[in-house]
Amino acid sequence: MLDYVKRVILVLSGKGGVGKSTVSTQLALTLKESGYRVGLLDIDLCGPSVPYILNLEGQSIHQGPYGWVPVYLDNEQNLGVMSIAFLLESRNDPVIWRGPKKTAMIKQFLEDVCWDELDFLIIDTPPGTSDEHITVMENLRQVPQCSAILVTTPQQVAIEDVRKEITFCKKTGIPILGIIENMSGYECPNCSECTNIFSSGGGKSLAEIAKLKFLGSVPIDPRVGKLAGQGIAAVKEFPDSKTSKVFGELAQSLAY
Amino acid sequence: MSSIPENAPQHCPGTQSEDAGKASACAGCPNQNICASGEASRPDPAIELIKNRLSNVKHKILILSGKGGVGKSTVTSLLGHGLAARNANMNVGILDADICGPSQPRVLGVRGEQVHNSGSGWSPVYVTDNLSLMSIGFLLGSPDDAVIWRGPKKNGMIKQFLSEVDWGQLDYLLVDTPPGTSDEHLSAVQYLLGAGLSGAVVVTTPQEVALLDVRKEIHFCNKLHLTVLGVVENMSLFVCPNCKVSVTGDGNKAHNLNKR
Numbered sequence: 083m084l085d086y087v088k089r090v091i092l093v094l095s096g097k098g099g100v101g102k103s104t105v106s107t108q109l110a111l112t113l114k115e116s117g118y119r120v121g122l123l124d125i126d127l128c129g130p131s132v133p134y135i136l137n138l139e140g141q142s143i144h145q146g147p148y149g150w151v152p153v154y155l156d157n158e159q160n161l162g163v164m165s166i167a168f169l170l171e172s173r174n175d176p177v178i179w180r181g182p183k184k185t186a187m188i189k190q191f192l193e194d195v196c197w198d199e200l201d202f203l204i205i206d207t208p209p210g211t212s213d214e215h216i217t218v219m220e221n222l223r224q225v226p227q228c229s230a231i232l233v234t235t236p237q238q239v240a241i242e243d244v245r246k247e248i249t250f251c252k253k254t255g256i257p258i259l260g261i262i263e264n265m266s267g268y269e270c271p272n273c274s275e276c277t278n279i280f281s282s283g284g285g286k287s288l289a290e291i292a293k294l295k296f297l298g299s300v301p302i303d304p305r306v307g308k309l310a311g312q313g314i315a316a317v318k319e320f321p322d323s324k325t326s327k328v329f330g331e332l333a334q335s336l337a338y
Numbered sequence: 339m340s341s342i343p344e345n346a347p348q349h350c351p352g353t354q355s356e357d358a359g360k361a362s363a364c365a366g367c368p369n370q371n372i373c374a375s376g377e378a379s380r381p382d383p384a385i386e387l388i389k390n391r392l393s394n395v396k397h398k399i400l401i402l403s404g405k406g407g408v409g410k411s412t413v414t415s416l417l418g419h420g421l422a423a424r425n426a427n428m429n430v431g432i433l434d435a436d437i438c439g440p441s442q443p444r445v446l447g448v449r450g451e452q453v454h455n456s457g458s459g460w461s462p463v464y465v466t467d468n469l470s471l472m473s474i475g476f477l478l479g480s481p482d483d484a485v486i487w488r489g490p491k492k493n494g495m496i497k498q499f500l501s502e503v504d505w506g507q508l509d510y511l512l513v514d515t516p517p518g519t520s521d522e523h524l525s526a527v528q529y530l531l532g533a534g535l536s537g538a539v540v541v542t543t544p545q546e547v548a549l550l551d552v553r554k555e556i557h558f559c560n561k562l563h564l565t566v567l568g569v570v571e572n573m574s575l576f577v578c579p580n581c582k583v584s585v586t587g588d589g590n591k592a593h594n595l596n597k598r
Contacts, residue, residue, distance in 0.1 A: 096439050096484075098406010098517040103547070128518035129404050129551035176404075176519045176554035178561065181489025182342060184520065209406045209517055210438035211486045239411070242481055243439040249484040268576065275580035304585075310547055 084192070087121070087200045089336070090228040092218065092256070096243030098209035100235045101264035101300070103131040104310065106206035109231075111315035112329040113336070114161045118201035121152065123191055124165035125218060126208035127177050127184050133167040136313035143168045149196035155313055164195050181213035188217045202336070209243070211250040219254040229257045231297065231332075235265045236284035248292050259336075260295035261285050262328070268302040276301075297335075298328035343369075353378040385532040388500045391459075392533040395431070395508040399567065400526060400538040402559070404551030406517035408543045409572035411441040414514040417539070418446075421510050422469040428509045431462060433499055434473035435526055436516040437492045438485050443475040451476055459504035472503050489521035496525045500533075517551070519558040527562050537565035543573045544586070 084090065093106045103126070110122045124132040133139050133153075141153040143164070152162035166177060166187065179187075197203065208214055222228045230251055234244040244261075251258050263285025267276045279302065289296035300306075306316050306325045317326040317333075342352045349363035358364070359374025372378050392398065401414045414432060422430045434442035443449045443463075451463045453476045462470035474485060474495060487495075505511065513530070516522055527535065538559055542552040552569075559566050577584040 098408075098439075099543075099548075100407055128520050129406075129554065131547050131550065134547055134550055173550065174553045174557055176558045176561070178519045178524065178558055180521050180524060185488075211484045212438050212492065213488050213521075216486060216488060235407075239441050239444050240407070242441070242444060245482050246439065246484040249482050250486055253484070253486065270578040270581060270583065271585065272583040273578060273581035275578060277576075277579060279576065307545070310545070 084197070084203065084222075084225055087197060087203045087225075088227060088338075089201065090203045090205065090222060090225055091259070091336070092205045092207060092222075092228065092230040093233060094207050094215070094230050094247050094251070095209060095233040095240075096211060096245070096247035096250075097234065097240040100233050100240055102209075102233050103135055103206050104306075105231070105233050105262055105264065105300075106204050107132060107135045107313075108306075108316055108325070108329050109332065110161055110202075110204050111313070112317050112333045113202050113204075114156070115315050115317055116333050116337070119160050119199060121162045121164070121195075121197045121200045121203040123195070123203060123205045124163070124167070125188050125191060125205060125214050127166050127179065127187060127214065129208065130165045130167040132163060132165050132206055134173075135310045136163060137311055138163055138313065139167065139173055141168055146196055149194045151196055162197060162200075164191055184213050185217045188214060189221060192218070192221050211246060215250065219256060222256070223254075229259045231259050232261045232294075234261060234263055234285045234288065235280050236263055236278065236299075237281045238284065240280075241284045241288050244288065245292070248294070258294050260297040261289045261292075262297045262332075263299040265302050266299040271304070297332055300325050300328050355379075382528075384497050384501055385529060388497075388529045389533040391501050391503075392505075392511070392530075395505060395511045395533075397509065397536045398511045398513070398530050398533065399536050400513045400515060400530070400564070401541060402515055402523070402538045402555050403541040403548075404517060404519060404553075404555035404558075405542065405548040408541050408548055408552075410517075410541050411436070411445050411514050413539070413541050413570055413572065414512050415442065415445045418469055418510075418512055419466075422466060426468060429468045429505075429507055430470070430510045430512070431505045431508045432469070432471045433503070433511060433513045434471065434475065435496055435499070435513050435522050437474050437487065437495055437522065439516060440473045440475035442471055442473045442514055446471055449475070449481075453477065456504065459502045461504055470505065472499055492521050493525040496522060497529060500526075500529050519554060523558065524562075527564055531562075531564075535564065537567040539567050540569045542569060542571055544571060 155161040351357040351361045462472040575586045
C-alpha cells in the first residue's frame with residue numbers, strides 16, 4: 083500500500099470550515115505547478131468538497147487492472163483526485179453512514195486506488211478526531227513518510243478544537259509539519275482597511291505554545307475564494323497575493 | 339440504517355435483519371443465538387427511557403448543517419439566549435452533541451464548570467436562571483484532551499446525555515450537532531423521534547461549497563422524515579468598519595434552498 087508514494091501529507095483540523103479543503107487543493111495545485119506528481123485523496127465522506135473546488139464534479143472513477151483509477155485534473159496526469167463524490171449519482175445525495183462503513187470505504191481508498199508513482203499524496207480530512215481519522219492513522223502507521231499539516235482560523239473557538247487535534251497527532255505518533263492560519267484578516271476592496279473578522283494571531287500563538295512550526299497566515303481574499311470551483315492554483319493566477327506567498331513557501335519547504 | 343456491529347463477521351446480515359442469526363455468515367458467530375432469538379432486533383430500550391426522561395420537554399429542536407464552521411454553535415447559543423430572554427418563565431436547555439469538538443461551553447461562557455451527579459441524574463450547567471447546558475466539554479480534564487472515539491462510543495455518550503441528564507421542566511431543548519450525516523446525527527434523530535422531535539433548523543453560509551453539503555443534510559432530513567423548520571444563512575455580508583461599505587459574499591443563496 084502506497085509503496086510508490088514518496089510523501090504522504092495529511093491536512094487536519096479539529097474544527098470544520100476553517101479551510102482544510104482549500105489548503106489541500108491549493109497545496110496540491112502549487113506542488114503540481116512546481117513540477118511534482120501529486121495525488122489528492124478526499125476522505126471527508128459526508129461532505130466531500132474537493133471535486134467541486136477543483137471543478138471535477140460529474141466525473142467518475144474507472145476500474146483499471148491495478149485498482150481504481152483516480153480522476154485526473156490535467157492531461158499530463160500530474161494531479162490525480164479520489165473522492166467519494168465521484169461514486170455518487172447526484173451531487174445532492176447524502177452519505178448516511180455510521181462509522182464501520184466509513185472505515186471500510188477509507189480502507190478501500192487507501193488500498194485499492196492505483197496512484198502510480200507519486201511525489202506527494204495529500205489527504206484531506208473531515209473535522210474531528212473520530213472514525214475517519216483513527217482509520218487513516220491506523221493504516222498509515224506503517225507508512226514512515228507520513229506527516230500532518232494543521233489548519234486553523236484565528237479565533238479561540240477554532241483554536242480549542244485544533245488543540246485537541248494536536249493531542250490526537252501526538253497520541254498516534256504522527257509528526258506535525260506545522261500550522262497554517264486561514265482567514266486571518268480581510269482587506270476591504272473599497273478602502274483597503276484590514277479588519278480581523280475572526281480575531282488575529284491565534285494560529286501563531288498556538289504554534290508557539292505547542293512548539294510547532296508556524297507555516298504562515300492566509301488572509302480572507304475574495305479573489306482566491308472565487309478560484310473555488312475552477313481548479314486554478316493561486317500561485318499561477320495571483321502570484322503576488324499573500325496566499326500565493328504562503329503556499330509557495332510551503333511547497334518549497336516540502337521540496338526534496 | 340445499518341445495524342451491523344463493528345466487530346461482526348464478514349457478510350453479517352445485521353442485527354435488525356430478518357436473516358439475523360440464520361444466514362450462513364452467522365455460523366460460528368458468538369452472538370448467533372441472541373440474533374436468532376429475535377432479542378437483538380427489538381427496539382433499543384433506550385428509546386423508551388429517553389421518551390420518559392424527555393416527557394417534560396415541550397419542543398425538541400436539532401441544529402444541523404452538513405458543513406463545519408458555518409455557525410451551528412453560534413446560532414444554537416443565540417437562539418437559546420433569545421428564547422430564554424423572551425420570557426423569564428420559559429426554560430431552555432442546550433445539549434452539545436458535538437463530541438469531538440464541543441464549542442458550547444466557550445460560546446456560552448461557562449468553560450471550566452463542572453456537572454454534578456445527583457439521584458435524579460446529571461445536573462446541567464446553568465448559564466442563566468432559565469438557560470442550561472450539557473456538553474462533553476464539562477467532562478474533560480484539560481482543553482487539550484482529545485476525544486478519540488469511534489461511532490459506537492459517541493452514540494453511547496449521546497444516549498447517556500439524552501437519558502440521564504436531569505433537565506427538569508423545559509420548554510425548549512436545542513441540540514447542537516457536529517457537521518456531517520453520520521453517527522451523532524443518526525443517533526440523535528433515532529432517539530429523539532421516539533420522544534417527539536419538533537424538527538431541525540439548518541444553518542448555512544452563502545458559498546456553493548457550503549450549500550453543497552447543506553443540500554446533503556436536507557436530503558438526510560427528508561430520508562429520516564424530519565421536518566426542516568427553516569434555513570438560517572450566516573456570514574451573509576460584511577460591513578467594513580472603516581468605510582461602511584458592505585460586501586456580500588455570494589449573497590442570499592440560501593433562499594433557493596427553501597424551495598426544496
